[in-house]
Amino acid sequence: MKKMIGFIYILVLGILLAACSEKEGQLTRVDVQEVNKEGNKEEVIIVDQESLQTIKKSLEHVRWEPNTEVSMARREDVIAILFYTIDENMPESLVEHQIWFEVNGSATIISNHEDQGYGRLDQEHAQNLKNAFIK
Numbered sequence: 001m002k003k004m005i006g007f008i009y010i011l012v013l014g015i016l017l018a019a020c021s022e023k024e025g026q027l028t029r030v031d032v033q034e035v036n037k038e039g040n041k042e043e044v045i046i047v048d049q050e051s052l053q054t055i056k057k058s059l060e061h062v063r064w065e066p067n068t069e070v071s072m073a074r075r076e077d078v079i080a081i082l083f084y085t086i087d088e089n090m091p092e093s094l095v096e097h098q099i100w101f102e103v104n105g106s107a108t109i110i111s112n113h114e115d116q117g118y119g120r121l122d123q124e125h126a127q128n129l130k131n132a133f134i135k
Contacts, residue, residue, distance in 0.1 A: 025086035025093060027056045032133045033079040041079070044135070051132050055082075058129040059097075062109055062119040070110060070118045077101045078133050101130050 030052065033041040046052065059082075076098040084093040095116075100108040105123035107130070109116075121129065 025084035027052050027082060028085045028092065029083040030055055031081040031083075033081075034134055035075050035077060035079065037075070039075060044133075046132065054128055054132050055080075058121070058125040058132070061125040062116070062121050064111075064116045064119040066115055066117040068118040070108075072100060072108070072110075074100070076110075080133060099129070099133075101126060 028047070030046040032044045032046060034044070035041050046055070078097075078099040078101075080097045080099060082095045082097070084095065086093055096112045098110045102108060105126060107121040107126035109119045109121060111117060111119065
């Protein structure tokens, strides 16, 4: 009987951990606006699973500094709006990232998500993100 209770306890704990790790939900689409020097925007919609997975994995490596106000000297290179589906009966959750690709290969990101704010991304993951966004 004790083994059965222990098994149920571990099973419930595993389910809770899995649910918490998916708090953002499933990334279903990314609208990318590439901004040129004049401020004109060219929009691309990304829906293929391979690109979405690359984007999601790259963004997991951002070092966020929440509640940090920053001012950038130039316009962003890309505006990316990420669409997350948390529950199929609810509207999608949107997260907007303004992204600057730096000369040294890294990236600076400003997010409208309450837990993120300002963040930096290393060269490797910034390049993966740039390849996914700019064709």
